[in-house]
Amino acid sequence: MAITALIVALLPLSIVWISKDANKYRKLVWIAVFITFDLIVFGAFTRLTDSGLGCPDWPGCYGLANPFLAHDEIRAAEALQPTGPVTMVKAWIEMIHRYFAMAIGILIMAMMAVAWYRWRRDRAAGAVPSIRPGYPTLLFFFVCLQGAFGAWTVTLKLQPVIVTTHLLLGMGLLALLTWFGGRQDHALAPFGSAGVPAAALLRIRLLAALSGLVLLVQLFLGGWVSTNYATLACTEFPLCGGGKVIPEMDFEHGFHLWRELGKTSAGHYLPFAALTAIHWVHRNFALVVIAVLGYTCWRAWAVPALRKPVKGIAAVLILQAATGVATIYLSFPLTIAVLHNAGAAALVLLLTMVNYRAKFLMPTP
Template sequence: MLIQLAVMGLLVALIPLTLTWVSNDADKYRKLVWITVFLTFDLIMFGAFTRLTDSGLGCPDWPGCYGHSNPLLAHEHISAAQEAMPTGPVTVAKAWIEMIHRYLAMAVGVLIITLMVIAWRRWIKSGRTELRFRPWFPTLLFLFVCLQGAFGAWTVTMKLQPVIVTIHLLLGLTLLAMLTWLGARQNAHAPVSPAGRALATPALIGLALLIVQVALGGWVSTNYAALACNDFPLCHGALVPQMDFDNGFTLWRHLGKTADGEYLPFPALTAIHWVHRTFAFVVIAYLAWLGRKAFQDGGLRKTGRWLLTVMALQLVTGLATIYLNWPLAIAVVHNGGAALLLLLLVMLNYKTRHAPAAEAARAAPAPF
């Protein structure tokens, strides 16, 4: 079964690898890095879809599905589980959603292994002189994707325990951030002014605030608290509703249960939702200021514009999930918006630290 699953991951990875190989791009390593970024973003989006459709236990074992490499071979077991509990966690559709998510994850793993191998080969072949092929970061990516795979397994074997699922989400976003940083190292960047470079620390603070907000959003999603407040800007008609922070933010507990094994009270879900919603105002205000400052610098203008645009999208989709009673498509887009914000803030952090200085660009001699 493991060999069959590995072959499946390789087959999926062969599509982007072939597209990179036959492309006219002279820098195929750079192209492969950004294709891996794109597919990792897609994997995060599909992971959100898997979670939001309650398909995380569509195949209740790991890495296969009832001991098989695909749901077709496990159809008898899946059908029996669906017949016993038609609205339960195991159905034919949910099994396919879960296994497609795993196939995509394995494909991303294959691409990261490829990046690591290419980096080591080019680094050694160049006599350790081509700095952009330094292999330490791609090797760290390989180790990190192995850690992410372990949390993916624990997500299933520990029956969607909220803290494990949330860490799995955060690790996936961290992987996207690391790949984006690697991609930024391959790009040529416009010069950044001293005022733009002064945004290095504010950009890092913005990234930290976003990570906290994403963690809170993940906690909302993994505890199914998205509809705990169905009005806005109030919650249950109050600015500060009745809330149970102790049970809501107890990390080590089973899904839907308190640490003592009792059913999680609704005020705990309200507390989870309310904290995420309230902290969003802090993040929006700060990122709006940061995006505006970045937009004022020529070397950061494009990143600043996209930061403001995606942040506005996040605000709209966040409100829409409340007013429209949590439609699946908008909820998935809201998750994708968080990943895009992370990507943009990583790019902003890279540019404010490593893009060429505007003064140096003016002083450089003109090329012949």
């Protein structure tokens, strides 16, 4: 498996190596951002196609490096349950997800190794270090934590709180890498805030931080909907549950975190009202997200350095609203559901850019 992951990682590493970009380290960081974004989207595809247990052990597939080698075991499991969690297609989807996750780990290890090498070289020469190794090292430990939750996702049989945490950590890794990419961009070409009052910049920075917190809550709620398979608990919009504004809901069981998939903490089947509560909260909190992020975009529009990511946030918010409603009216089509997850990742990336730029646009005291 490690060899396969290394082969996958060699493609982006080769792109960095042959690139004519003078700052190859910056290119490596942004390629890692791109692949992490893609992995989050593919992770959504893995989850939405019920492929999370396509290989029911970890890190291999029935203890082997790939589904080709585990062909007999997979076919035997598929014969017992033709529509069950283990099929050849689902096994490949799950293993491809793991290969790319490991490849990202290799890219981050390369970032860390280069950072430590340059830091030691610059210190030995008596120069100011061009790259400090602390942040890449943090990324390395963070991706290890993410990998641990990926393993627990399988070994704990898709327990909702573990899968949701795995999703949140993936979004967190995307945000951390994007922040690091912002640092590389800023070092290459510092952006200015000419003509923007310091008080206005402070307000935007606080709004951007608040937007990040609101988005984090919504990411948890969206992950909780997905991991509990509550997307179609309400099949109407804007009403829910037989034409009601406030349907019958069971918040106690719906938001009890530590329990098995589809079960209450006592081991009984999860009531439908619990799924309704999960869906209803996510749907209505989306209005808060639109209001807070929309207001932040409006206030940040006047700052030229923020205008490009702000335009992106505004466009993605519209896309998210459209795909969220479409999953209900079109009875949860896979493509739209994956696109909705991609929109969430895009919001994380763009809002991280806004937060980074708002922070470093502030004049130094």
